[in-house]
Amino acid sequence: YDINTLQLKKHFLNKQKLYHPDAQTGKSDEEAAHALQTSSLVNKAYETLLHPLSRAVYILELNGIEIGEADSVEDPDLLMEILDLREQLEEATSEDQVQSLRETNKEAINSTINDVSAAFQNENYEDAKNLTIKLRYLTNLDTAAKD
Structure with a gap:
């Protein structure tokens, strides 16, 4: 759960250099579409991991535990x-x-x-x-x- 957000940003920027649509000039339409999809996934992953709440929800989901909007505080x-x-x-x-x-x-x-x-x-x-x-x-x- 604990992450180094500076390292996260560094990895994010490195991945975006590879997959950002602006870096796809001269590529085939299929390659550009794949890069666009990958860039979108990289953005989503970064946003999920950057924020403690979404990161916790994601880790719980990885462990088979869902938190719905209807889930409320029991205390x-x-x-x-x-x-x-x-x-x-x-x-x-x-x-x-x-x-x-x-x-x-x-x-x-x-x-x-x-x-x-x-x-x-x-x-x-x-x-x-x-x-x-x-x-x-x-x-x-x-x-x-x-x-």
């Missing part, structure tokens, strides 16, 4: 915490309040990412699934706070 305390944060965000009247909530949420996101990492290292996929669902809620809250 009632966590659910109450998330609902409380969402309510605070909706009631925030100043940019400072929103920023403070984002900082608190960012700390929770980072802590959860560390917990997801530990769950994967211990091959505890059930914990990893539950933590990934938690991470999804926190990430959605961060997105809502940005808007």
Whole structure:
């Protein structure tokens, strides 16, 4: 689960040099189409691996565990915490309040990412699934706070 994002970007850029459509001039239509398809897959792989949430979902899928949109937090305390944060965000009247909530949420996101990492290292996929669902809620809250 833990990756070096600088190395990931380096590998991504190297692959894009090979497969980017702009690098396919003079190639046959079939070769250019294959390169376009490969370039698209490289982009998707990079985006999936770059973000901790999508990376966790992908690793769980590789291990036969699906997380659907309907999957929700099973921990009632966590659910109450998330609902409380969402309510605070909706009631925030100043940019400072929103920023403070984002900082608190960012700390929770980072802590959860560390917990997801530990769950994967211990091959505890059930914990990893539950933590990934938690991470999804926190990430959605961060997105809502940005808007």
